[in-house]
Amino acid sequence: MAQVILIPTVLYEGVTAPLPSYIVDALLSCTHLFTENERTARRYIKTLIKDFDIDSRVWCSIKEVTPQVAQQFLEAIKSNATIGVLSEAGCPGVADPGQQLAALAQDKGVKVQPLVGPNAILLALMASGMNGQHFRFVGYLPIDVAERSRTIKSLETESSTKNCTQIFIETPYRNNQLLETLLKTCAPQTRLCIGVDITAPTESIVTKKVADWKKNIPQLHKRPAVFLLQAGG
Numbered sequence: 001m002a003q004v005i006l007i008p009t010v011l012y013e014g015v016t017a018p019l020p021s022y023i024v025d026a027l028l029s030c031t032h033l034f035t036e037n038e039r040t041a042r043r044y045i046k047t048l049i050k051d052f053d054i055d056s057r058v059w060c061s062i063k064e065v066t067p068q069v070a071q072q073f074l075e076a077i078k079s080n081a082t083i084g085v086l087s088e089a090g091c092p093g094v095a096d097p098g099q100q101l102a103a104l105a106q107d108k109g110v111k112v113q114p115l116v117g118p119n120a121i122l123l124a125l126m127a128s129g130m131n132g133q134h135f136r137f138v139g140y141l142p143i144d145v146a147e148r149s150r151t152i153k154s155l156e157t158e159s160s161t162k163n164c165t166q167i168f169i170e171t172p173y174r175n176n177q178l179l180e181t182l183l184k185t186c187a188p189q190t191r192l193c194i195g196v197d198i199t200a201p202t203e204s205i206v207t208k209k210v211a212d213w214k215k216n217i218p219q220l221h222k223r224p225a226v227f228l229l230q231a232g233g
Contacts, residue, residue, distance in 0.1 A: 002077040004105040005030065006092040007084050008117020009044050011224070012200040020116050024048055030084035032058040032076045034069075034101060037088045044086070065100040073101055077110055089224070091119045095139060095169065121167055124195035124226040127205040128165070131230060135165035143174070145181060152185045152229075159190075160232030167228050175220035178227070183217070186210045186229070193228035196220055 005026050008019065027045055035041035038059055045052050060072050062085070076083050083105075085098045092098030093114070105112050125132055138155065142148045155166040170178045182192060188211035195205040196218075204218075207228075 002080045003111045004083045006114040007086050008091045008115055009086055011089045011118050011120055011198055015200050029082050031081045032083045034060045034062045035086045036063055041086045062097045065097050077108055091117055120198045120226050123198050124205055128193035128207050128228045130165040130228055137167045141168055148181050149185045156186055156231045159230050165228055165230050169226055172222045172224055175225050183214055190231040195226040196223045
């Protein structure tokens with residue numbers, strides 16, 4: 001019987017975070033590996049299993065899940081393969097194209113097994129001090145500045161009305177622009193958490209009111225970041 005294993009990776013390349021030992025067994029069992037970045041995945045696997053026979057596996061890139069990739073995935077299922085899915089960083093299927101493969105597997109009634117590993121979204125929420133019982137991950141915000149401002153205002157209003165935490169991310173090279181818009185748009189008393197370089201030696205997860213962030217604006221350019229917002233209350 002085919003099965004799909006969602007295999008977590010480290011959040012920060014070069015930093016070895018504690019990972020469950022069964023990840024090694026899972027990787028050894030895989031005949032097919034669908035990865036967001038094959039080079040990164042190969043390096044990661046070699047840090048876990050030095051004698052891993054990389055070339056004996058079937059590899060497929062899922063940076064974009066095209067019809068051709070989906071077909072290759074479905075053919076692997078038909079051949080009763082054990083398929084490993086690896087994200088570029090963190091947990092496959094969460095803000096990640098692996099979600100589309102998990103959906104295909106579910107549609108075919110194939111077992112999908114998620115393995116425990118680091119997830120920047122949840123780690124940031126844990127450390128933020130914000131509402132961990134009612135939160136919403138909204139992914140990427142619009143690039144257009146005016147549309148982004150309207151979206152932020154809407155998220156802030158919803159957060160205040162529903163007492164919920166709003167979580168979002170940005171492409172690292174646009175982090176500073178997003179922060180600038182947040183500080184211009186949000187009310188001074190709205191709480192904003194910025195988590196950067198999570199699990200790395202340079203990790204910082206700090207929650208302040210918007211008014212306080214304006215006094216000392218961090219530089220976030222090209223640093224992996226998660227933003228959390230909670231208004232009111």
